Every structure is written in C-alpha cells, then in structure tokens.
Amino acid sequence: MTFSLCLSILIPLVLGFVLVLFLWPNQKPFYYSFLLKGSLSAGLGFGISSIIFFLWLLVFGLGNIFFIFEKALLLFLTMGLLYYVIKTRKYFIPSEIHQEKHIEINVNRNLSITFYILFIFALLTFIFLSLRNPHGNWDAWAIWNMRARFIFRGREHWKDAFTNLLDWSHPDYPLLIPLTIARIWKYIGSESCVVPTLLAMFFTFSTILLIFSSLNILRSKSQGYLAGIVLLGTSCLIKHGASQYADVPLGFFFVATLILFTFYDRLPIKYNRILILTGITVGLSAWTKNEGLLFLLVVVIARSLVIIPIQGWKNFFRQIFIFLLGLIPILIIILYFKTNIAPPNDLLSSQGLKTFDRLIDFSRYFQISKAYIIISITFMPLLLIVYLFIVGISREKKDKVSTNTSLIILSLMLTGYFFIFVVTPYDLNWHLGSALDRLFLQLWPSFIFYFFMIVRTPEDIYLKTKLAHQ
Amino acid sequence: MKEVENSDKVKIGMLLLILLPALVTNLLMFGVEIKKYRKSLIKNEVTMHEDRFVILKKILPPQSVVGYITDQQTGNSVKEYYAVKEYYLTQYALSPIIIVNEKSRHLVIGNFHEPINNVLKDTNLILFKEFDNGVMLFKNEKVK
Numbered sequence: 001m002t003f004s005l006c007l008s009i010l011i012p013l014v015l016g017f018v019l020v021l022f023l024w025p026n027q028k029p030f031y032y033s034f035l036l037k038g039s040l041s042a043g044l045g046f047g048i049s050s051i052i053f054f055l056w057l058l059v060f061g062l063g064n065i066f067f068i069f070e071k072a073l074l075l076f077l078t079m080g081l082l083y084y085v086i087k088t089r090k091y092f093i094p095s096e097i098h099q100e101k102h103i104e105i106n107v108n109r110n111l112s113i114t115f116y117i118l119f120i121f122a123l124l125t126f127i128f129l130s131l132r133n134p135h136g137n138w139d140a141w142a143i144w145n146m147r148a149r150f151i152f153r154g155r156e157h158w159k160d161a162f163t164n165l166l167d168w169s170h171p172d173y174p175l176l177i178p179l180t181i182a183r184i185w186k187y188i189g190s191e192s193c194v195v196p197t198l199l200a201m202f203f204t205f206s207t208i209l210l211i212f213s214s215l216n217i218l219r220s221k222s223q224g225y226l227a228g229i230v231l232l233g234t235s236c237l238i239k240h241g242a243s244q245y246a247d248v249p250l251g252f253f254f255v256a257t258l259i260l261f262t263f264y265d266r267l268p269i270k271y272n273r274i275l276i277l278t279g280i281t282v283g284l285s286a287w288t289k290n291e292g293l294l295f296l297l298v299v300v301i302a303r304s305l306v307i308i309p310i311q312g313w314k315n316f317f318r319q320i321f322i323f324l325l326g327l328i329p330i331l332i333i334i335l336y337f338k339t340n341i342a343p344p345n346d347l348l349s350s351q352g353l354k355t356f357d358r359l360i361d362f363s364r365y366f367q368i369s370k371a372y373i374i375i376s377i378t379f380m381p382l383l384l385i386v387y388l389f390i391v392g393i394s395r396e397k398k399d400k401v402s403t404n405t406s407l408i409i410l411s412l413m414l415t416g417y418f419f420i421f422v423v424t425p426y427d428l429n430w431h432l433g434s435a436l437d438r439l440f441l442q443l444w445p446s447f448i449f450y451f452f453m454i455v456r457t458p459e460d461i462y463l464k465t466k467l468a469h470q
Numbered sequence: 471m472k473e474v475e476n477s478d479k480v481k482i483g484m485l486l487l488i489l490l491p492a493l494v495t496n497l498l499m500f501g502v503e504i505k506k507y508r509k510s511l512i513k514n515e516v517t518m519h520e521d522r523f524v525i526l527k528k529i530l531p532p533q534s535v536v537g538y539i540t541d542q543q544t545g546n547s548v549k550e551y552y553a554v555k556e557y558y559l560t561q562y563a564l565s566p567i568i569i570v571n572e573k574s575r576h577l578v579i580g581n582f583h584e585p586i587n588n589v590l591k592d593t594n595l596i597l598f599k600e601f602d603n604g605v606m607l608f609k610n611e612k613v614k
Contacts, residue, residue: 107481114489121500128503135516135562142558146565154566157533165535165570166561226488233492235499383487390483461480 001188008187009198011074012180016045018078019280023273025263033217039210042202043252044277047284049074050179051333057179062155067187107458111225115212118232122208126201129242134193136200136244143169144246145196147178152185164343172342174334176288177246196244203249204241207445208232210252214259215449218266218399220457227452230384231445240441246289247438253285254295255445258409261303262402262453272322279326286334290345291442293334294416295409296327302408306401350425358423368421371432372414375440384451394456406450413443519556520563522603526579527564529599529607535568537575537610539595541582556581576613580606 020037049070056066135141146169150161161178162171177199184195208231216224231237241248257278264274282299286292300320307316358364395403417439424431513521530536538560542553560581561569569579573593580586580595582604595608 107484111484111489114493118492118496121496125496125500125503128500128507132503132507132510133514133516135514138555138558141516141562146562149562149565154533157566160533160566160568163568165568168558169561226484229488229492233495235495238499383491387483387487390479390487458480458484 001190001192004188005184005192005194007071008184011070012045012049013041014045014078015048015074016041016043018082019044019048020277021082023277025267025271025274033213035209036213036217039206039213040256040277042206043249043256043284044280046180046199046202047176047253047280047287049183050176051287051330053179053183054175054333054337057151057158062151062158062186107462108221108225111222111229115225115228115232118229119205119208122232122238123205125238126204126242129239130197130200133243134197136196136242139246140196140244143173144177144244145181147171147173147175148181148185148196149191151178151182152191159341162341162343167343167346170346172290172338172345173246174287174289174292175337176284177249197242200241200244200248203252204238207237207248207252207255210259211255211445211449211452214262215452218262219452220459222458223452223455226458227448230448234379234444236379236437236441237444240438245438247442250285250289250291251442251445253281253288253292254413254442255449256281257285257295257299258402258406258446258449261405262399265402265405266398275319275322276326279323279328280330282323283327283330283334287330291417291439294420295413296331298409298412298416302405302412305408306404310401347420347424351423354425355423364422364428367428368418368432371436372418375436378437379440379444388451388455391456391458391461393454394460395454399453403450403453406446406453410443410446410450516559516562519559522601522605523560523563525601526605526607527567530564530567530577533566534577535570535575537573537578538569538571539573539578539580539590539593539608541584541586573610574613576610578608578610580604580608582606 017037020040024033024037052070052073053066056069060066135145147161151158154160164171177196180199181196184199185191188195208228211231212224212228214224215227237248260274260278260281264271264278267274282292282296284292285295303319303323304316307319417436421428421432421436538557540553540556542549542556557569557571560579564579573595577598578595586606590608594610594612596611597606598609599607601607
C-alpha cells in the first residue's frame, strides 16, 4: 500500500513539476527557485491528474487499465518534457525576476528560526487535528469525501453521486478534490483516510510555501519569512486545512494566479508561457469550487481595467488570448460536467422574482456589512494595518500593474461574495454564519501576498539606515 | 538619526505585530490540540457512526434508493441538528446506496436512540431486520 500511495502521489507531483518547468522562464539550473516551482507543482499536478481521471471515467469507466495507461502516459510526458526543457533552455538572467536588493540583515536569522519553528508546530497541529478527525469535518464527509466514495465504490454507476435526491450535498460542485481522492484510493485499492488528509496537507502547506518562496524572490528574504509567519499564525488556515475543506485548495489556486501575474508583469521580456500557466490555475480554481467561476470572471475584468489604460486594447487581447490557451481546455471540461452530469446549482436555480425583493432590501446590506466587519477583525488585519503604518508602503514601478491587478481582484471577489449573500435564497443569518469565514479564508493567502508586495521590506529600511550612518 | 529610529520601530513592529501574535496563536493552537487529542475518544464520531451500519450495508442491494427514519426529528432544534448530522453521516457510511430522508420507499432504514414507541405510528412500515445499536431495516409493503 505504501508503495502504491507514494506512486499515486508522485505521478501528479512530477507531472506538475515538469509542466511548471516547461512553462516557466528558463533559468540556468532546473532546481533554480525549486521551492516555488515545487509548491506550484503540487496543486497543478493534482488538478491535471484529476482531469485526466475524469476524462477516462467518462470514456472507459473505472477499470484497472487506467492506471497502466496513466503511468505510461505520465512517464512519457515526463521524459518528453524533461528532454524539451534541457534541450531548449535559454539562459535568462535571474535578476530579471529577482529583487536586486539582496542584502543580508541580522534580523533574517531570527525570522528564519521563527518561521521554521512555527512551520513544525503548525505541521504537528495539523497532524493531531487529522488524527482526531480522520474523515475531516462536516463538509468533508458530507460533500467531498462522500463524492469520492460514490466514484470509488460505485464503479460504473459513479454518476449516481450527482443525483438530485442528494441536493443537500451540492452535487453540482466541481470534482478536483473527490476525483483526486478516488484516483488515489483506486491506486492503493482501499479507502484510507490518509489520502484526503495528505491531500489537505499538501494544499495547506504548499499555499504557505508558495507565498514564502515567491515573496523571497520578488521582494526580499525577510518579507518572505514575515508572510510565512503570518500564515502559520492564522489558526483557521491550519484548522480548515485539516478539516479537509475545499476552501484551502481554492485559496491556493487564487494566490497562485496572483503570483504568476506578478512574475509575468515583473519580467522585462514578456514570457507568455507564464500566462498559460495562469490560465491553468484559474481553470483549476473553477474545477475546485464554484467560487472559481466568479474568480475567472473577476480576473478578466481586473486585467482589462489594469492593462487597457496602460498598454492598450491590443496588448490586453494578446494577453487574454494566451491566458485562454491554458484556461479553455479546463473550462470545456467544467462546462461539460455542469451541463451533462451535474444538476443545477441551488443558489442560481432558486432565483426568481424574489431576487429583486432581496436586492432592494437594505437591511440585508447592513447585516452583511456588519458580518464583513466582524469577520475582518477576527482575521487579524488590524495588527497588519498598524505594521503598515509603522513600516510604510514601498510599491515599485515595475510591480504597479501586478499589485493593481491583485487589489482589484481581491476587491471584486469580496464584492461578488457580498452580492451572493444579498440574493441568497437561504436564511441570511445561517448562510453568513456557515460560509463567510471560509470565503474570507479563500482570499486570505492572496491578501497576505498582496500586503507583503506593497509593504516596505526590512532590508529596504536597514539599507537606508546604513546609508544615513555613512 | 530619523532613519535609525525608523529601523528600531520596524524591529519593534515586527516583533509585536507579527512575530508575537503568530507565535502565541500557533503555539496555543498546538497546546489546545494536544489536550483535545489526549482527551478524545479512541474512535472519532464518524467512524463510530459508520460501525453501526456495517452489517446493514452488506445486505442492502447496491445502487438502491432507500428511505430513512429516525426518532430525533422532534422539533427540538438541538436534536434536529443531530438528526441532520446523523442522516448525512448515514449517507456517507452507506454510499453509493442513496438514502432519502422519507418513509415512502420500499426499504426504509431506521436509526433510533430510544425505544420505538410512537415513531412508527401512522406508517406502513414493518420491521424486516433489527441490528445492534438502534439500527433497523423496515419494509413498506405499500411501496414496491
């Protein structure tokens, strides 16, 4: 079982890593920015292997031959892409992406020690939480793991999972998580709780490492550590991660998208393959949860608002075209699932004349605003705001496009969620109480990334101090 | 001189506003989880619930749709919460068999915590098999 488990996880990880290598600006050694590429690969690999598994299920059903096919296909892809990467790599100068001011400051050592201590304790907390709740919490067993069981146990009747008789379990929700779990269960031949736990662990800690490693490259070492420390100190990220909720994987794809846009905008030579990768992360977010579809719309609007005034329509359409190359294949699969397999979405199908009444009921706006304020306080941004006032903002010209994109995406997502609550057919109090904290959690890693992209780095301040002394 | 003061401010800011809150939250969470883990039952509630349905699962026809009845749907909000939770957990345990929360099916699963007195009143359910821990299987002869 251990070998099968390792193999079933290794295949998507290798696939994801090779895909990232292939679409990433080539640099001298392949292990350059390894942590960043590695953290990106985890989500991409699991996402793409779930799509391959879905297509196989549609065409051939759940036979054992899939795994021989998958191993052969992935081995072939891996070898082919590795060959391509080695053969065609051009030498980009790392400083095109990297922040030039790479200076060592004495505070870095303390920050790194704190980061690693917190990382170990967060990992241990995650393990203890998972030992206590190996099936995850409510949504995990009522939605994601249950759907995985239907696929794994149902064999040729796997589509029974999407019956209207189980409308309480949201059968229209996308399949990245259930298919990934069912795929690994099929590999190991049993329904081990270790599988959803490991998947949740990969997404939770990949999110932290992705932000840590990208800020390390884009801003400075200490900035990466600080962002990582804030995330490791966000109790609900670890708790909801261990609960095996899909909000953490969704948050991973959200922040991966913002990070990829930042790398794209930072490069002086526009490296279009990053935009393909961005299209894939946006597509996979919509393959994880329905909120990903809103994210897709928001990303296109945000990019248009930022790119058109500065770079013109032509540039915008060129970027969107390349972005769609990554997005469209995944979007077609999502549309197929939504139109041919899944029942209608409960929130959308229950809209009607009453929607207008809800829209003009201003007490709802007040109630939602109040809940937004309360939940914002619990996410600890007040301390970060004070920190921002002490340290100040330092937004570099080359990051203006990407930070504006991030800010607009975050604002539009919050607005979008706000209006979902306005028109919800459910009891508003109940809906806010059961969903708002998780919606904020989806955006929290992206907010932290944005925050540390605009806040002055400790290195910057120490450098100026040093200059003042001289 | 002003910049020197700024660098000290940054150090204090980092310590008080980022490091300390993160450390406290992270370590507190770890401490609480260790305590909860030590106190927790040998089996978690989902596994315990699943264990109650192991034998029933073996005799139910695969890919069937069966009904569900419980004694917890009483109008009491706390009991209602647990009734919903147990219904969902039953579906989780018995998937891919589809469980619908109604009595108008040929086979109906009973999930009881107290002796059944009035629950079956006004129903056409006939006890078909009784398992341990309040799990029962009924037949509704009026529905084929």
